[in-house]
Amino acid sequence: MEVMEAARIQPAWSQRKIQQLADLRWLSNSQQTAGFLDDAKFLLIFEADPLAQVRVIKHGMSPAIVEQIAERMHVSKDKLLTTLGLARATVQRKTSRLKPLSADESSRVLGISRLIGQVRALVEQSGDASGFDAARWVAGWLDQPLPALSGIAPAQLMDTAEGQAIVAQVVARMQSGVYA
Structure with a gap:
């Protein structure tokens, strides 16, 4: 999403805030992600510059975002962790110590966020x-075996x-x- 599009969605945002959203820095800060994740943010993630992603x-995402994604998807945190192949104890430890997720863990979390944003973009277009x-649609769709994946449910590939x-x-x- 372009910076101008972000300004259109939230006209009260400052230019600095819009730039922070555009470069995804907010994903690394647990205080900035709290209560902040919605379809517009998933769309920003999907449309963000690949270098920003x-x-x-590499910097590491806030582990707090995992719970927010699970809430937005209307699934348990455990189900999301299993789908992404993330260890519950590791994510809990990093959350309590305010440590970022590793690059591998962040890549998986960003990947499901991008997917939600991709679906949002598809519907908007x-x-x-x-x-x-x-987010809720993706949660249900991930569990459905697809002919395009030889009968495999997409959730089995999200790790x-x-x-x-x-x-x-x-x-x-x-x-x-x-046909998908």
Whole structure:
């Protein structure tokens, strides 16, 4: 999402705040992520500059965002951790010590956030997205075996970057009308 689009969505935001959103720095700060995650933020993550995404991954995301994503998806934190292949004890320890997730852990969390943003973008481009909850839709869709994945549920692929790329390709094919 362009900075101007962010300004349109939240006109009261300062230019500094808009730039921070655009470069995803807020994903590394547990205080800034608290109560902050919504469809617009998932869309920002999806549309963010790939170099900004790499910087966030290398810096490490706040572990607090895992619980927020689970809440937005209407799934348990344990279910999300299992889907992403993250150890509950590790995430809890990092949360209590205010330590960031590792690059590998951050990559997985950013990947599911990007997927939610991708679905939100798809729906917005296809028509009226009002009332659509991308995170909740993704949660249900991930558990459905898909013919395009030889009967595998997308959730089974979300624990690796490669698997997440395959799932993102399936979503992209859905938009173009290719059977998914």
